[in-house]
Amino acid sequence: MTALSANLQAVLARIDSACRRVGRDPSSVRLLAVSKTFPAEAVVEVANAGQHAFGENYVQEGCTKAEALAALSLEWHFIGPLQSNKSRPVAQHFHWVHSVDRLKIAQRLSEQRPAHHEPLNVCIQVNVSGEASKSGIAPDAAVDLALQVAELPHLRLRGLMAIPEPSEDQTLLRSRFALLRTLRDTVCEEYGLPLDTLSMGMSSDLDIAIAEGATMVRVGTAIFGARTAANP
């Protein structure tokens, strides 16, 4: 077993026990392996250990890896901040975008999604940490955006995503994740949109996120190792 495949197994075991602690079925949580800053060879190693879905933050880097590894038929998720002038390559190369936080980006992704591809799966990124964080739409504007995004023809709205500000305060973190879950429930129950995804939880807090209902955890460091200052 390689070092990275041992890390992958350890993360899967963590997901498993986090689920069992709260009575959830481990198959209800998907692992997204966040490979940003790591080379294609590292992705291959983790893919060979059985991992299918990979997350990238930077447009150029992510597109280059997706192209280089096309033969592996992996699933690519864009999870970083997205500027509208860079949306086209994302619409062309990725299967999911987790960081939709305004209508303009969603409209561009829908227009630019190639006709021969499946609709692009998207999540709306919500700012659950208030002023401490800059990315994501405000919670009280998220429902409206969800309703508009759901109408776009070449997108498939799957759910909500959040990156709470890191905190030692587990109760605070938990309340941030709970806010995202409550919003998802509102969109589903009051507006009838079938959202099946809560993208929340990273290396340091995936256990809490799972306790609050995460269906997809995005894990980088615990699989690939620490990113360096040159590779943030």
Ligand SMILES: *Cc1c(COP(=O)(O)O)cnc(C)c1O
């Ligand atoms: C880098 C990143 C992750 C992974 O973070 P780790 O702490 O390394 O697990 C998850 N989500 C987003 C949006 C990221 O940018």
